[in-house]
Amino acid sequence: MILHLKNNVAHDRAEEIAASINAFLIHSEGKHVLISGAAMKEVPGDIHSEVDEFWVFDNDIQLASKKYRSEKREVKIGNVTIGGTNNSTLLIGGPCSVESEAQIREGAELIVDMGLTTLRGGCYKPRTSPYSFQGMGYEGLMLLKKMREEYGLNVITEVRDATHVHDVIEHSDVIQIGAKAMYDQGILRACAKTNKPVLIKRGFGTTLKEFVQAAEFVLSGGNENVILCERGLRTFETNTRFTLDLCGVAWLQEHTNLPIVLDPSHAMGYAYGVPVLSRACVAMGIDGLLIEAHRNPKVAKSDASQQLTHDEFRALLESLKPVANAVGYKMI
Secondary structure, eight states: OEEEEOTTSOHHHHHHHHHHTTOEEEEETTEEEEEOOTTOOSOOGGGGGGEEEEEOOSSSOOTTBTTTOOSOOEEEETTEEEETTOOEEEEEEEOSBOOOHHHHHHHHHHHHHTTOOEEEOBSSOOOSSTTSOOOOTHHHHHHHHHHHHHHOOEEEEEEOSTTSHHHHHHHOSEEEEOTTTTTOHHHHHHHHTSOSOEEEEOOTTOOHHHHHHHHHHHHHTTOOOEEEEEOOBOOSOOSSSSBOOHHHHHHHHHHBOSOEEEOHHHHHOSGGGHHHHHHHHHHTTOSEEEEEBOSOGGGOSSOGGGOBOHHHHHHHHHHHHHHHHHTTOEEO
8 A cells, every 4th residue: 555644744753654554654756655565455544634645556566556656757867868758768788798998988989979878888797607707896887987977978787786786876877686686685775775777677587576576675765766677588488598578568568657678688699689679679669778789799708699799789779760750759
């Protein structure tokens, strides 16, 4: 249940009410907002006179539900805004991993030259094998920060675990919580305490409900700037890396109020399929695309097979523009 308290309820009293019904208390759009478990079906009589309006839910998808907030949330990333009624698709590009200053600089120059705003690059890599490239860590994060300062870009990078979450929060513009980390409550709760945008990737064995519940951890902690990212599910198929769940995206668009980004690079696992999948994604009227591009994918230290060359990335943007226009969107 979500309850909006009346404007004349003081903060101290709001805290008392929250404690009495075991609810989260956040302050949103000038209101005291209480979020209680889905088992709560009615407003207790002793606080009824202090409640302005309330919503009852049959599960724990509450703050992210269109039943609560029918309009899509806006999330500001630097000087661009996604979600809401913007009807724009943000193209985020860059390499899978930050490998050197020269490599990430070329990625940054590509983004600037294409008139885009947001650079991706992994610094802390949650690899399945301990023998794979684990990322440059803090050194890589400082290189991303340097690119942001020199080129005026927004940067997005992934948190691997809670040991470095505060470094990523401090030095990035969008905090990415990866598919392997979306259940890490230490990360989720730390991200709930900032107002920076948080992009949560769906785990490859995660239901839609579990996916949105991860977002609820961040929302219920007071951070309303949450973005969902579909990046593919593990199925019986072995000829592609994962299966991009566009059906799930349609469900999220229908039932949640959060901006949605898609990552066809990780879903397909092979560069040849990324452009056609990207066009299908944009045709759904999504809020963003996360695409991997490397100056020379053949020598990339991680995910070499799925990264586009810089020329392929340029061609991709040009092919996406008419698709976006056809559904009333524009690429940014």
